Amino acid sequence: MKRTLSLIFALSFSVLFVHAQDIKVEPPFWYAKMPTEKLQISLHGEELALWRVSVNTPGITLVNQLAGDSENYLFINLTISPDVAPGKIDIDLRKGKKHKKISYELKERSIDSNRNLGFSSEDVIYLLMPDRFANGNPENDTIEGMLEPARRDDPSGRHGGDLKGVQEQLDYIKELGMTAVWLTPVFENDQTPEYKGYHGYAATDMYKVDRRFGSNEEFVAFVQACHDKGLKVIMDMIHNHIGDQHWWMKDLPFKNWVHDQSVYGNTSYRGSVASDPYASKYDEDKLIKGWFVNEMPDLDQRNPVLADYLIQNTLWWIEYSGVDGIRMDTYVYPYKEYMARWAKEVIEAYPNFNIVGESWVENVASESYWQEDKAGEDDGYNSHLPSVTDFQIHFAVRDAFNSDFGWESGIMKLYYALSQDRLYSDPMKNVIFLDNHDIGRIFSTLGENPDNLKMAYAYLLTTRGIPQVYYGTELAFKQGPGEWGDGAKRAEMPGGWAGDERSVFTKEGRTAAENDMFDYVKKITNWRKSSKAIHEGKLLHFLPTDNVYVYFRYTDNERVMVIMNMNDKPMTISRKKHIEMLRGFSAAEDVMNGASIDISKDFQVPAKRTTVLQFK
Known part of the structure; x- marks a missing residue:
């Protein structure tokens, strides 16, 4: 019983x-x-x-x-x-x-002190796209059950690069002198083949690494491998939108988690509207509530459950992976009150951490609005965002080499950009760059002239801010086929795939021109590591004259003089004009070749070169 x-x-x-x-x-x-x-x-x-x-x-x-x-x-x-x-x-x-x-x-939380370190003006960030950098595991190129297979013959298709491939080439990145690695998003992007989601900006699961890149565990191992080599890791995130194949979209938790595209259409892509004191409600709604593209549902962070979900997801990834910083995509497109809350809570939780927000806007005033503790804002807004992407420096470099304003040269654009730095709360925290994955390759923008690229690169590494270098710049990558489409900006690294005819990861596999640019980038980037004047020094510059721009970076104990000579002939530099910074010094060393330069009198600098002098 x-x-x-x-x-x-x-x-x-x-x-x-x-x-x-x-x-x-x-x-x-x-x-x-x-x-x-x-x-x-x-x-x-x-x-x-x-x-x-x-x-x-x-x-x-x-x-x-x-x-x-x-x-x-x-x-x-x-x-x-x-x-x-x-x-x-x-x-x-x-x-x-x-x-x-x-x-x-x-x-249990990690007790490793070599994680969540942040990034600063001491760093040089190397930006790469995992799908286009190196393929370490061909077995995960195409995953059964996932919507998009690998298609290397399509410039805008998925090519098969992965975390293992990047990890295998960390010594290459380290040799260049880079101190941090920024990967475009590694989240699952299980989008249709027509959309082409290799770039990672259309997440379909925010808690999973895309299996074609690897696994969550492999990402953690990648971060640890970077830390073991003295490289920091910056994780790319997106809170403005998701992919239309996100598992939420089959069964939305709340109807108002996503803006209604039938009402707001697609965004205007005009980020300056978000800080415009005269903006119309129509324009604000178009920017904030419009979808980025048809395949990217736009999130409404006013829903408190969604806001908590997104912030918590960020904290989880920081703690789980040990990454040192975050680059937040499309920072000016979501509700700015939410973005301020997100940045504030992340930095409060991880005080050594750093965040850079993508603020792709048209002028310095609109850019500076998004940096924390910005004084003088009538609307009282504080973004709590430490760093912004300084598009104004990119625009200035582009125009410096491609514009002539009659009575003044294009190089004045560099001067004008920096002359407005009072608008930023801390311009040294700005992430500066020549190009990135969304912009035409800088080498082609500068007329595919190696001298122009070297001049621009030396400027990038010696002006104020945190330099970011787009992969392939060190090899003078050109704009690829397809004119200015995305695939043309995002070429593979030769040698990253089995069977490639050559490998640019080795000296023997690079062409003479590639080695020349590689050596230049390697030399000045590694030199920058030891320069306190560049990391934390003040900046003083002189009005460009005769197509020559001179500026100094200096501390109490160190001084660096930078001379950009845009002319096709050597130019004489006046000691008298620059005496306020040259007084007390009679010699300097050219950081690129070690030559001693007599600066006790007027001296010459070569044509089409950015000369960097370290004072003795």
């Missing part, structure tokens, strides 16, 4: 107890003793909105549970005491007699 009752009880319990393997849980785990006590857990599964939650772990309080507009979502808000140790939390869900249990893990 006892055996029969036991069997009946067991059968009845198996009917009542429902296993939780069919529930998608985000974040997949969390950490004990995090900088924030708040934790929002998102649960997705059939009719979960009808279930009730309880948590009975000491030190953990269930604040509330929220059902989504979809009955398949449940959001659990917890507070976790700093006293709670790493381990498992049992989350119980009940609906009538049915019972589900989720065993949720709080992991």
Whole structure:
């Protein structure tokens, strides 16, 4: 009789107890003793909105549970005491007699001090696209069940580069003198072949690395490998939009998580509207609520559950991977109040961390608006964003080599850009660049003239700010076929794929012209590592005259003189004109060739060269 009752009880319990393997849980785990006590857990599964939650772990309080507009979502808000140790939390869900249990893990935080270090003007950032850099694992080029296969013959298709490939070439990046690596997004982008999502900016799962790049674990290993070689890692994120194949789009948690494209259409791409005191409501809505492209649903961060989800996702990746900084894509397109909250909470949680926001706008005033602690803003806005992408420096370099304004040369654009630095709260924190993955290759922009590229590169590494170098610049990559389309800007690195005829990762595999540019970049980039005047010094410049621009970087103990001679002939530099910075010095060293230069009197500099002199 006892055996029969036991069997009946067991059968009845198996009917009542429902296993939780069919529930998608985000974040997949969390950490004990995090900088924030708040934790929002998102649960997705059939009719979960009808279930009730309880948590009975000491030190953990269930604040509330929220059902989504979809009955398949449940959001659990917890507070976790700093006293709670790493381990498992049992989350119980009940609906009538049915019972589900989720065993949720709080992991132990890393004690490694060589992580989450931030980046600064001491660094030179190397920007690369994993899909186009190197293919370390051909087995993951095309994944069964994922929508887009590898198509190397298509300039805008997926080519198969991955994390393993990049990791195998870290010595190449290190040799160049780079100190940080910025990868375009590694999130899953399971988009259709027609969309071409190799670039990573259309996330379909924000908690997964795209399997064609590798795994979450491989990304963590990549970050550790970079740290072991003294390289920092900057992670690219996007909170303005997702991909239209994101798993949310099949079952939106809340109807207002995504702006209605039928009402707002696509964005105007005019970022200056966000800081314009006279902007119309129509233009504001077009910028903020319009979709970036048809395949990128635009997120509405005013929904508090979505805002918490996105901020928490950021904190999870920082803690999980150990990355040192974040580059936030399309920073001026979302609601600026949300972006300020996001930046503030991230920096408060990780004080040594750094963030650069992509602020692609048309002028210095619009650019400076987005940097933290900006004084004099009538609207009282503080972005809490440490660093902005300084597009004004890119525009100035482009125009310096390609414009003639009659009575003054294009090089004045460099002077004009820096002369407005008072508008920034800290221009030394600006990330400066010649080009990137969205802009035409700088070598082609500068007329495919190696002298022009060397001049521009030396300027980039000696002016104020944090230099970012786009992969291939060190090899004078040209704009590829397809005129100015995206694929033409994002060529493969020869030698990154098995069977390539040559490898630019070796001296023997590079052409004479490539080695010449590589050696130039390597020399000046490695020199920059030791220059306190460049890292933290003040800047003083002189009005360009006769197509020559002179500026100094200096501290109390070190002084560097930079002379950009745009002319096709040598030019004489007046000691008298520059005496306020030359007084007390009679000799300087050319950092590129080690030559001693007599500056006790007027001296000459070569044609079409940026001469960098370090004072003795």
